[in-house]
Amino acid sequence: MEYNMPDKYTMASPSFLLLTTLLALASWQGMASDPSPLQDFCVADMHSPVRVNGFACLDPKDVNADHFFKAAMLDTPRKTNKVGSNVTLINVMQISGLNTLGISIARIDYAPLGQNPPHTHPRATEILTVLEGTLYVGFVTSNPDNKLFSKVLNKGDVFVFPVGLIHFQFNPNPYKPAVAIAALSSQNPGAITIANAVFGSNPPISDDVLAKAFQVEKGTIDWLQAQFWENNHY
Template sequence: MMKGAHCPTAAAFALLALATFHLVSAFDPSPLQDFCVALNTTNTDISAVFVNGRFCKDPKMVTPEDFFFSGLRMRGNTSNPLGSIVTQANVQQIAGLNTLGVSLARIDYALGGLNPPHIHPRATEVLMVMEGTLYVGFVTSNDNGNRLFSKVLYKGDVFVFPFAQIHFQLNIGKVNAIAISSFSSQFPGVTTIANAVFGSNPSINPDVLTTAFQVDKNVVQYLQNQFWYDNN
């Protein structure tokens, strides 16, 4: 080959290497500040920093209390139709979680208590049983055949609910149960399936649900007239 001539093989290799580097080096950018403690205000001062839907508190005014929450140490009141209660520890309770992409929750279950089928639209969940015995599971999307993955968990066991998949927990033990969940979002959100379908505001047209669930309209109207408890 003449000196200075273009080498197609070398050029192709260089492009492949560049593309590979681009793929393997893709990651979330490093934070440009230590923290962005959420400031619950509608202040539109041009000097305020607005990050992830919230204003940042002046770092000089931040205190340890901005990173602290004691609510998970207390047992929740499970005297409700579901026999369970979720105590959240997200950015609404801990302002210092803002922009950090993590949060927690405590779930208390009475005997037979159920955390009903629901999804977290913005997070994957990792649940650890602290006390008792739980039957847990999640259902995959239509793409994966709506498969059920379920397991009985005992104290110390851990189970993962993938991002935005329908999942549940039921206390099948002989004592009250407690679990701690961690989420890959500062504010994972929750959509309880029964509440959303039968308790929407305004109500979904019964004809839609009659066809969707292949049941008599009276059944749909009965379900829409029920009180759907929110345990969050």
């Protein structure tokens, strides 16, 4: 005997499809961020031979307060480089207790007319607070719009850079430095400075590729690749 299933079983309703889509998106978003801790803490064992997404845990009996502490002196001005900035990052490599906690922090010093050049954090959203001075900041959305969202920030102002998007900060004051603190939503956010990655890769990207991509002569690309692309993330 054959049974004909009712339509409500053979064809998903719009509300069911919407619910399924939302659940899939929520699951993807959860997997896209740092894994959540399954215990109070998981202090990174930097000497463990075990390779996991993050670091293996120290035995809790061997953990002490120093695993959650660093005398980072983030209130002390830093010397800037030729792009006019210095990023002092405190992540899991400096404080092993950050392992699995999904957060890190950075102090950024800007010389007069200095900048933190266009870059991206592949694993973190960033929220930046200006402590001293003025900053012109912004981020650019993904293709095809490539829309710029920018703002001039003063002392005490806060700005958010969404995860993975190219962003920058620039100190427009020719006489006074600026300082900011940034919190990032990963124990190891990573940083890709666009100019360094494109023109300073090792080995170099073919100048044929870059000349075509940027619609310039190969001599221009060769000159750019010959520059010293300094890293301002320490």
